[in-house]
Amino acid sequence: MSSREVDLPKAMGLVQGAGTIGMVLAPALQLGIMKIGYPGIPFLFGTRLNLYTVPVFISISLAIIGTFLIIFCFDGKMRIRRKDIALENVSNEKFEEKELLEVTTKEKICYDKLAVAMCMFTQVVMGLVIIILTTVMPPHSMMVFEWTSEQAVLWSSIGTLMVGFCIITTIGSYVCCRLGQRVASRDGIIFGLIVILIFFTTTYPWSFYGKSIPYKHPRGVDSSNFTITDLNLSDNSLDLVGCPLEYKWCETTPPIHYLLFRRIFNAVGIIIQIVAPIGLSKVYAQTGVIYIWQFIVAVILTCGILWLIFYKRMISYKTRKERFDKESSIN
Template identity: 30%
Template sequence: MESDTQPIVQGKTVWSSIYIAAALSFVGAVQFSLYFSALWPYMRILDADITETFYGWTVFVYSFGQVLSAPGFGWWSNKVKMVRPPLYCGLFLMFFGNFIYILMEIISGVPKRFVLMLCRFIIGMGSGNVATLRSYASTASSLEDRSKAIAYVTCGQAIGMTMGPAFQFIFTQLKYPGPAPFGLSLNLYTTPAYLACLMNVLGAVALYRYFEEVYAIDLIDDDEEDDEKEAPPSIPMYDIIAVLVCYASRFTDMFVRTNLETLGSPYSMMMFSLDEVHSVRYLSLAQGIVGALTFSTYIAYINFDMEKIVPLRPSCLIALGLMLIFHLITYPWSFLGNYVLPLNGTTGCDASRFSWCAELTQVNVYIYYGSYVLLIGTAFPLLTITLTTLFSKILGPRRQGTQQGLFQAASAIGRMIAPVSASALYTGYGPRAVWQMEIAVVGVVLAAWFLFYRKMVEMKIPRRIENNCFGVSTKHKSLDEHLHRLLAVSLKRLTSPKAQFKSKRVPFITPYHD
C-alpha cells in the first residue's frame, strides 16, 4: 500500500498499479450501460408519465455530469500532485447515485422520473474520474510500455461499457417486485444498483490497499518557469485535418453506440412486440455477447501485434463500414412485407401516440440481433482501439493532454447529443428517421476518411530530433547504463556555451511540449 504522501518517481512501469487503474476504469464505465435495458421498463412501472423524450434527457445528464466533473478532477489531481483523492471522490459519487436509485421506489413527494435523472447525473459526475486514470497510465508507464499501459485502461473502459448489459442479463431471472428486505425491493430492475454499489466499495478498497502512485518519469509542474529548464528541440506540427477526422470518428463511435443502447429497449418492445422481461433478456444477451467480442478483441491487441496483420487505417475504415452495413440491413425498408403490430398492453406500436405506426414495416428479429452481435460487436472495439492508437501516433512525441482532452470531449458530446436527438426523432417520426440520421453521420465520416486517407498516418520525425526529445535513450536497459547515459548527456549540456541551467533538477526524461 502506498501512503498518501508525495508520489514516487522511478524509471519503470509498476504494472500492479496499471492493473488497478484498468479495474477502476471498468468500474466507472460499467455504470454507464448497466441499467440501459432495465431503466425504461422500470420507469414505466414507477412513473407512467415518463416519455421517450424525457428518457433521452435522463441519458443526457449522465454525460453532462461527466463533462462537468472530468476537468475538475484533472485540476484537483494536478493541484495536489496525486490522483488518489479525486479517484476516491469519484467512487463515492457513483456509490451515492446508485444508492439513491435503490431508494427511488420508496421516495415520495417527487415524481420518480426526476429522481432517476438526479441519480444518473450524480453517477455521471463520479465517472469523470476515468480521465484521471488515463492521465495516470500515460505518466506511470515507461516509454516502451506506454501503448500497452494505455491499452489496459482503455480496455477496462470499453469492456465496462459493453459488459454492463451482461450483468443485467444475469438478473433477468429475478422477478418483480421480488423480496423486500429492510423495505427495499430486490428484483431484476434494482439488483444492478446493488452490484454497482458493491463495485464502488471494492474499487475503494483496492485503491487504498494495492494502488501505488508511482511515476516512470520526473514530472515538471505547469507552474514552473519556462526558463528553469532547457527547451527541447521543436517537433513538427501535427496535421490538423487528420486530428479533426479523428475527433469526428470518435464522436460517431459514441453517437451510434449511445443511440442503439438508449432506444434498444423501447425499440424492441415496439418493433418485435416483446414484453418488458423478454426485452431486457434478449437485449442483455445480445450486448453481453458484444462484450465478449470486445474482450477478445482487446486481448488480441494486447498480446499480439495485430497492427502488422491489419494496419490501423484499414481497421478504422472496416469498423466504420460495418456500422454503415448494420444500419442498412436493419433499416425498416418499405418493401418489407410485415408491419409492426398494434399496441397490446405494453407491447407493440401505440398508434394513438405515434402517427407513423401504420406505415412502419417490421424488421426480422433474428436479422436485427444477429447483425447487432456480429457487425456492431466487431465494429465498436475495433474502432476504439485502432482510432485511439492512430490518434496518438498522429500527434507525435509531445504532451498530448490538451488534444486527448478534446478527443474525450468529442466522445462526451456524442454521448450527450445522441439520446436527445434520437429520442426526439423517434417520438416524432419513428425509427426510420433515427436510422437515416445515423446513416448520414457515419457516411459523412467515411467520406472524410476516403478524402483525407493519406493524411491519416503516424507523424514522421527525424532521428536527431527524436533522440534529443527523449534525452535518455530507451535502448539502455540496465540502471548503470541509464546512469552513464544520463551523466554523459548532463555533462554535454553543462559544457555547452548555450546551456542555461537554472533548474534545481534534471528530469529523467525531457518532457515534450505542445
C-alpha cells in the first residue's frame, strides 16, 4: 500500500517472500516429522503425535501467535511522510488552476474496465489450476505411482520444497535484480500461462503412454498377478496401493511420468476454492483426469489468447495516464 508503483514488484516480492519461506520450511519440517512414524507418541487428551497430527498442532500454534500479533501489535494504519508547503508563498490562483486540471484529467482518464475484467478472469483461471493441483493430484499420484500414505507425504514434501525454492528464486530476482523493471508484468503473466499449459498438456494421459493404472494390490506384489478375488480374501492389515476398485476408468487411463507430474504454480482463487473441490471430486471419481485436464487446458488457452489479443491494453493506470498526457500534448 505504501510503495511507489515503480517499487511495487519489489514490495510484492517481499510480502510474498514470507509465505514462500513457510512453503520451504514446512516440507523440510514434514520430512523430519516422518521419523516419528505412525501411530506415533501419546499426547494430550488421548491424541498422538505422528506425521499427520504434528503439522496440525504446529498450524494451530502459529495461528494463535499470528492472531495475537495482529490484535495487539498491528494497527493497520498507513503512514506517509508529507513535505510541508509554505502556503504564504503560493497564490490561491495556482491552487485553483491545479485543482481544476486534476479534476479535468480524472474525468477524461478512467480505468480500463476490460483490463480489470481480464485480471479477474486470470485470477479465476489460476484458482482453478491450484484447486486441481490440490484436489485431484494427491489421490491420483498415489494411484499412478502406487504410493503408500507415508510415501505420498514424503514425495509431496519434496515436491513442495522444490517449488518453494523456485518461488524464492523468482521473488529474489524481483527484489534484488529488479526484474519487474526489466520485464513487463503482462509478459510475465503470459509466460506463466504458457508454462502451465505445457504442464497440463504433457501430463495429460495420452494413449501412447501405454499400459493402465493398476488396481489396488499389496505393496511389493506385481499387480498383473493379483486379482480382485485375491483382494477380497486378503488380510485387511495389508498395505494396499493402486486404484480403488470402484474407479472403472483406471482400466483405460494410462499413467503419467513422475518427473512431469509435479505442480508448478501456487496461486489463489478464493471464490473457486469454495465450490470447485466438490465438483472436481465427483468428476474425478466418475471419469478420472481426462475431462478435467481437457477443461483446464481449454480455459488456459482462452485466457492466454485473450491476453495476446488485448496485450496493448493490459497496462497500469499510471502508464495509461502518461500516454493520455503525451497524446494531449501532441494534439
